Amino acid sequence: MPEMDELDSRTVLITGGGGLIGSRIAAHLRAVGARPVSLCRMDAYPQRVYRDLFGINRDDPDFVLGDVSDAALVRRLVADCDYVIHAAALADVAACTEGPMAAITTNIVGTQTVLEAVAACERVRRLCYVSSASVYGNGIQHDRPACAETRSMRLLLEAIYGRMPPCFGEGAVLQPLSVYANTKLWGEFQTALTLTQLGISYTIVRYFSVYGEPQTVKRGSHSWVVAWFAARAALGLPLQLNGGGNQVRDLIHVDDVARGTVRSLVAPRAHNETINLGSGRATTIRAVAQLIQRHYPGAEFTETPMPPGDPQGGYAAVARMQHVLGWRPTITVEDGIARYAAWLKRTPHAIPDWLRQAAPS
Template sequence: MSLEQLAGKTILVTGAGGLIGSRITGQLRQLGARAISVCKLDAYPPEVYRERFGIDTFNPDFIVGDIAEPGLMNRVITECDYVIHAAALADVAACTRRPLDAIDSNIIGTQHVLDAVATSTRLQRMVFVSSASVYGNGSPRFVEDAAVSPVSVYGNSKVWGEYQTAAMLGKADHSYAIVRYFSVYGEPQVVKENSHSWVVAWFTMRAALGLPLQLNGGGHQIRDLVHVDDIATGTGTR
């Protein structure tokens, strides 16, 4: 699908409050699409959402809410032609510390989205946002067609989301796509407290403060870095 085909369409973007979701919705609106956003807005302080990601909670198309809330997805998806499901507890360290929260957001929340999608008569396609974490540590590096081998709570939850999306929507003959994001970077990315994610943001912050760059694990890790603009464009064309 070309991005131009989305003009005039209504697209639900779950998890639309962060770096990636806000960039996706911004691109969609530039194309002339109506982007309906749903996000809990609980990963950053309020000023980060407002000042860095440009989130306007007074916009009637921005819904501050939880995808796991009973009935919310059913109400919203009835208006939509497409769904980009990016909502998740997406911090690997936070999922490890709070596995029940990961289950609530990434599994129960995803099931609510899938239930609503599967019963929609209007929806044309859903995109499920997964992660390179499904590959585990890679051997010796990440290869796109490698078998999944997650080693984290977050990775486990994304594998489940992939299989559940295929199981539910494939059987119902609904159109869907699954995208696996690798390490995303780009302005206005900010460091998350108590998180090892966003390595580019960590490096640039330390460099700006005149601090040495810290490499964990001996610096032998291999990661594919993808700019957030490319992520947004690629997701929109799925």
């Protein structure tokens, strides 16, 4: 896309820039000649994860340790930027359910803080607000025409799942089922409400299930299924299929998500648009476990209760993404999981000690 040249020598603020996705976005921005400035609290993981896995250098002058709800800090950083990617969030569904006030502080207050800073800055050309496919819920009413599957694809999906899994088009009725989803949906509406009336360009991107190296697991979380299954399989622990593993996910590799997010900053058609970032492919949790089992042949499965707020899920309609961004993801689920398994075997220290303690001796 010729417009990518627009990012050369531009400064881009990434809130949440120290995390898995933010750090990959920063890497892709550098690759196209931009200067990423990252803001992050760095409290979601042990410090060694940020340093050794995500490659964060605390001495980098373009890395700022701070909170997205710090209005003075955010306003100062935004004032020196041409673009803003607002990715900072308490993104763990379980953590948001257990601590709603923490979710509100980061996901709602933090978003409002960023929006006010952008509104006060004449330099910013576009804000990209990172949302989530969780706003779709279970897809009780979904936008099937936007998905435009072929007849053979529909028959295949019905044969695999015993039903037609929801395909989420951007125009679908939204049915958030968790605190996390509620906060992301609020952010979508508030972004559009605030910036439209000021004439400031924005793009909303809805991430589907992001996975890929160097992702690692967090205690008490039921997110990040590829990382969970691979880590447990590597330790000889059973792969836990919540509710039998029949939930559907659209898995998209973190490098593809980073590329799509960066493109959304400058794509002319992305102005004031809401776009899915997904693969357009439905994969059950059980199928993920089976793909992991290819790389860890001794892995066993066990069925566990469904956690609260865990949706049955669906997959992304990607026609708008392809039209608006002129792009689609390139890393297949099979290749992405193979990459992750190979990376984990090369990087066994990515498995946290608390999980190792649960492994059979």
